[in-house]
Amino acid sequence: MNADTGETPKGGHVVVIGGGIAGLAAAHRLVTAGRRVTLLEATTRLGGKLRAGEIEGVPVDLGAESMLARRPEAVELARAVGLGERLQQPATATAAVWTRDALRPMPKGHVMGVPGDAAALAGLLSAEGLARAEQERDLPPAEAAALGDDIAIGRYVADRFGREVVDRLVEPLLGGVYAGDAYRISMRASVPALFDAARAHGTLTEAVRAVQSKAAQRTGPAFMGIAGGIGTLPGAVAAAITSHGGQILTDTPVHALTRGAADWHIRTGERVIHADAVIVATPAWSASELLAAESPAAAAELAAVEYASMALVTLAFRRRDVEGALPAGSGFLVPPVDGRTIKASTFSSRKWAWTGEGSGDLFVLRTSVGRYGEEEHLHREDADLVSVSLADLAAATGLSARPVATEVTRWIGGLPQYPVGHLARVARVRDAVAKLPALRVCGAVYDGVGIPACVASARRAADEILATPTLAHGTLSDERE
Template identity: 80%
Template sequence: MNADTGDTSRGGHVVVIGGGIAGLAAAHRLAVAGRRVTLLEATTRLGGKLHAGEIAGTRVDLGAESMLARRPEATDLARAVGLGDRLQPPATASASVWTRDALRPMPKGHVMGVPGDAAALTGLLSAEGLARIEHERDLPPADPAALGDDVAVGRYVADRLGREVVDRLVEPLLGGVYAGDAYRISMRAAVPKLFEAARSHGSLTAAVRSLQQEGRRQTGPAFMGIAGGIGTLPGAVADAITARGGEILTDTPVHALIRHAGGDTGRSGGSGARAGGWDVRTGDRVLRADAVIVATPAWSASELLAIESPAAAAELATVEYASMALVTLAFRRAELERVLPAGSGFLVPPVDGRTIKASTFSSQKWKWTDEGSDDLVVLRTSVGRYGEEEYLHREDADLVSVSLTDLAHATGLAAAPVATEVTRWIGGLPQYPVGHLARVARIRDAVAKLPGLRVCGAAYDGVGIPATIASARRAADEILATPTLAHGTQSDERE
């Protein structure tokens, strides 16, 4: 090894492992704070599930395509990297639910599908389902003990309001976010405000109404996109990092993460600030760092931490993931006139037995999709829920075919697409079952015993873009607060 002494005048060297939006956001925060940053990404592409692409000459998102705007982290980052003037709300916010063989308007007056009163779901639920919601007023007041420290969303809502509201609305809405099972997903982790409101109200519908009153005080769109696609955000963040002197290396998998000898290693729970630093080993290079942020999926983080933090590694190994595929379709506009219903698309409850779980009418939802060609209409479907991996092993042509079949049944669409693109996200969405937050706390407690190490990403505090960026900011801020980062003494060794 030939050692090149790193620039230590900027308060230490931080290596960020993982080039998804979490790793990029963490590296950006560190670079803005004046730290020397190296970001390592195992693949040839930055951005993770934020992926800009093209179909038939039209720009599209091949991954996430919108972000919650009522949390500021994502929009703040977009503005910080020069994309503020490209932020756009959806052109339409109306959507439908395809259930019982018809497209039915998405009801208003609910929190993640949980209604404040039965009338909000008229037309979506059967008369029996609506009556079951009304029956809650006859139930004994909910005991906060029934929620305990955590409870599955589906189980609690079904107990109070009946299974039909879960199966027809809560399930598809949660499935759109987590690709998971509402009867497994943690209420405390996935819908924390509803969890807390339910603890203080004897009625679940009363808890929803209290949140609705709070929501009415909020202004502005609930969601936001970026002209050109959400997938343009990673590149803009990367440019901002390198403009501040940061280094970004793609196609650079990390094979080992080793704590330097020297001082208190932290393995027995110590917190000595000058405990030696880290070796980050890639195929042909060893980076020495004062601190490391691991911003990879849980299974990868588990492997990287196996030597230095077996307790964290064991917890991370238990995080389950769901896989999904996105099928993007381009049609001639003339062939879709008077075919697609108004709105941004529709969700599909699993109970209806369809293959697709949702469809987005991209050209109707985002004005910028017309920039490539105003002769085309782009829409996409999503396939795959937790436990339904078999769909993802089908050929691309089969996924296109089943998508077209379901679209035909839902909307009457009969045209053949002029172009198609199938994007698979294997292990793309971490699952948040009951007890998830307790597991995250155990992971963070174990990691915190090693000075100069933090973790972040979608596996911890939320799978949405703002929540993931918030996780990254937390990790970066905790690293910045450690005394180690005031004394950059590590060198960068290359073979």
């Protein structure tokens, strides 16, 4: 029964497998549309890569810390579950790039590191790299055929601007999103607006300016956080689901998903849950196993998706030991070409007002470690990751203070990789899944790894389930064991 309206859910029973933000968003969409929903999560914790925690009593995010606000889906979900008044934009968003043995200001006027004016890269690139980048405007116009159906963003930008632009700027920015390799990552999947503009304009400079022109028409902050942490969003969504009569079962791994004569059978241990419809919102490897019996084609495609792992090292210092040492701004990125261990550092107590206000005499910052193909660091002990983070921080900023507390969070298999051809793979998966009655998939592997993209993927899956003719009235009114 819906706790708000007193009405009995209608339109059948839908099971959502996976309790990350995509699964939670799908379940929320369904239950607020009046459907009976059961969400199953294999672990004891909801939220996936969104995780709230604390260090020395200071609330922190131990996973994703912000969401793109110029895509509306995540912000809309936060508002829908009562977090609207806690949405915050960064207190400062001025970042640097630690490269060529110095912290250098992040240049303005770029799209994921691709410049609209090569001159803006002065100081970041070497003299030779800058001269090569400035040649882009004089190169023969590229034809759409040069991009084909897809191309690695690193390859295309290097062809137009030179490798140094990729290595010193595109790579660290993309690495922060995908923990991937720019020379493998699909331009069409990772920066679709730029891919489309590049097909329509002769030079990449013109393409970047076209994308920037459209972006300038938007209002509001580019990114938002939540006071208390982005990691509080899953709990708020879960509370909204249960308040509408939905059921959430954690520590409930699904061992088999099969289609019966008229419904779906979801086996969890010795129990079988029957459902009119199912949404699979798990990582690719798990979705592959679940779909193997009913859709071998989709399962094979999903099994081929690769993932990158990473670790976050959260450090708490005495504020008096830090403020004079750290440079201004919200942190810095680190290009892999420079051979450092960390790939970024965020000065959390400066970037987020809620962290700074709640930290008292403490200053919290974090580093990230691990990229695709460079995951050996993640097998090191926590103390080793703290030590290498402190060594890199000292080399970058001169910070010599010792932290009063540390926290290492590992995200093994945390980020799906989007190589050239990824969107074609996703299309094949969805085509195969669409042949099954009342089953859909969603999550970071399909439409983007950011929180808004995951929520959008969940909405798409839920809306397609809601539009299924047999779900309009439902076929099951009980749960049969």
